[in-house]
Amino acid sequence: MRDFIVVVGGYGHVGSIISAELGRIYPGKVLAGGRNEKQAKRFCLKQDGRVLPLTIDIYEKPDPDLFAKVKVVIMCIDQTDTMFSRYCLEQGIHYIDISANFSFLSQVRSLQWLARSRNATAVLGVGLAPGLTNLLAMQASALMEQTEAIDISIMLGIGDTHGKAAIEWTIEHMLEESSLTDCKEIDFGQGFGTRKAYRFDFADQHMLASSGKVPSVSTRLCFDPAVLTTLLVFLKKTGMLRALRNKQHRERIVHRLVALKAGKALFAVKIDGYGFIEGKHAHVECFLHGSHEAEATAIVAVWIASALYANEHPRGVFYIEEFVDFEMLAPALKEIASVCIRVERYLANCLSRRKK
Numbered sequence: 001m002r003d004f005i006v007v008v009g010g011y012g013h014v015g016s017i018i019s020a021e022l023g024r025i026y027p028g029k030v031l032a033g034g035r036n037e038k039q040a041k042r043f044c045l046k047q048d049g050r051v052l053p054l055t056i057d058i059y060e061k062p063d064p065d066l067f068a069k070v071k072v073v074i075m076c077i078d079q080t081d082t083m084f085s086r087y088c089l090e091q092g093i094h095y096i097d098i099s100a101n102f103s104f105l106s107q108v109r110s111l112q113w114l115a116r117s118r119n120a121t122a123v124l125g126v127g128l129a130p131g132l133t134n135l136l137a138m139q140a141s142a143l144m145e146q147t148e149a150i151d152i153s154i155m156l157g158i159g160d161t162h163g164k165a166a167i168e169w170t171i172e173h174m175l176e177e178s179s180l181t182d183c184k185e186i187d188f189g190q191g192f193g194t195r196k197a198y199r200f201d202f203a204d205q206h207m208l209a210s211s212g213k214v215p216s217v218s219t220r221l222c223f224d225p226a227v228l229t230t231l232l233v234f235l236k237k238t239g240m241l242r243a244l245r246n247k248q249h250r251e252r253i254v255h256r257l258v259a260l261k262a263g264k265a266l267f268a269v270k271i272d273g274y275g276f277i278e279g280k281h282a283h284v285e286c287f288l289h290g291s292h293e294a295e296a297t298a299i300v301a302v303w304i305a306s307a308l309y310a311n312e313h314p315r316g317v318f319y320i321e322e323f324v325d326f327e328m329l330a331p332a333l334k335e336i337a338s339v340c341i342r343v344e345r346y347l348a349n350c351l352s353r354r355k356k
Contacts, residue, residue: 030051059083073093121317152270
């Protein structure tokens with residue numbers, strides 16, 4: 001009987017929150033897995049038997065006897081190939097991935113045929129961005145009869161606790177030529193104000209664009225406090241940010257950022273949707289304000305894992321916006337986030353505003 005849930009990276013920054021919450025819902029059926037046996041056991045000792053430790057290396061063949069009892073796997077670490085994902089789907093195990101790497105996610109997406117043939121389901125891009133940003137973007141699009149463009153903007157608070165892997169990923173993508181360019185003033189709503197946000201290569205824009213439903217999608221990023229955004233853009237423009245290509249320099253910065261607590265533990269998402277309603281140019285604004293990004297990611301992952309565990313889902317490989325609507329997830333988020341949606345109609349072409 002398949003009744004276990006494996007959380008790979010289940011004692012890490014985000015994975016530990018996912019493991020603990022699933023352990024509360026399915027006590028004794030959750031395995032927090034990873035290569036570090038001591039860390040796994042140390043974490044599980046604090047869970048009063050609700051979560052069990054598992055030593056696992058995703059680049060080695062899993063124990064077939066154990067995985068014959070596994071129903072759902074949640075992947076909380078980045079992978080370099082689809083070997084483990086493929087193995088899960090081949091075994092008929094449902095699979096959830098919180099990776100923000102679109103190149104990898106698109107490779108798993110190509111396993112659609114395998115998932116369907118083995119009666120398995122995979123849900124990809126589960127988290128804040130990608131994840132909730134995708135769902136809010138689709139919410140904005142659904143409010144219009146025709147969608148011309150979607151702009152996604154994200155503010156991350158440095159006062160929040162960010163995992164080492166997430167910081168490393170962000171730094172790596174800052175070094176890309178297109179990142180921290182194309183500045184735009186974004187109104188993040190009441191209590192957050194207007195900030196300068198810059199283009200950033202989050203996976204959500206690529207996932208949404210691949211659906212063909214939105215002609216133009218972009219994602220921008222800024223930080224709180226705002227001075228950090230200004231500093232990073234300056235370092236990028238002057239070429240000083242390239243020093244982070246050096247592994248030792250990068251590791252020192254990552255270590256300091258993991259320990260840094262400046263500003264508030266907040267995140268904010270703003271969706272600007274442009275299109276038409278009743279033949280008139282329209283601007284739809286969706287705001288998501290919350291605290292503790294890791295908790296938001298965990299809430300989304302736990303909700304989807306519970307749906308897969310209950311067999312309430314179609315078979316195949318899905319990007320998150322193909323699997324769930326924002327309104328379905330909203331009740332689970334109410335303790336850490338608030339949502340506001342605003343629709344405006346213009347007689348003048350509001351797309352001209354978008355270009356300013």
